[in-house]
Amino acid sequence: MKTISFVFVEHIPEKLDEGIIYVSLKYCTAVHKCCCGCQEEVVTPLSPVDWQLTFDGKTITLDPSIGNWGLKCQSHYWIRKNKIIWSEKWPDSKIKLLQEADQIEKEGYYKIINKKRKRLWKWFFFYFVFTIV
Ligand SMILES: [Zn+2]
The missing domain is CATH 1.10.287 (Helix Hairpins)
Structure with a gap:
């Protein structure tokens, strides 16, 4: 199973590394490169009606799942305790x-x-x- 690591940053850097999710609490947003490897940037705003981020001190979990319907790859996965769990294509x-x-x-x-x-x-x-x- 693939995993993703994370960093807490103030500003999201312009150049993103694959396999890292950048979390900015200041701007209530998390950004990562699509886990399928297509190099597209995936932005997940953090709010009660967007994504919720859980940080347990060691790992992060994003809720709900990430459905990249707007991207060519249309990938769909969960990030649970730093693990990427693939979901079916809808x-x-x-x-x-x-x-x-x-x-x-x-x-x-x-x-x-x-x-x-x-x-x-x-x-x-x-x-x-x-x-x-
Ligand atoms: Zn992709």
Whole structure:
């Protein structure tokens, strides 16, 4: 089984080495060269609706799987405790469905955040008005 190592960096370097995943906590992103060897760069933003990175002190895990649907190779794999676990190639219909579901999830997430933000502003406004008077 192939493995991948990792480095924590502030800025993602311009030239990436194969077999290394570069993690920037500052920019909440991880970048690596596609594990299939096609040399393409794979960017995985870290957020509650994108990828989640688990660092156990020795290894890293990225969730969910990495599906490079946009690349020619269309590779699909998991990074679990520094191990690359290959997944099956998905048919286009399944990829499309997943992308749609992803979009819906993201929209829902940002809607909730905005609602919370609006509510916060309302409270802030009331607080401000009543303390001034
Ligand atoms: Zn590839």
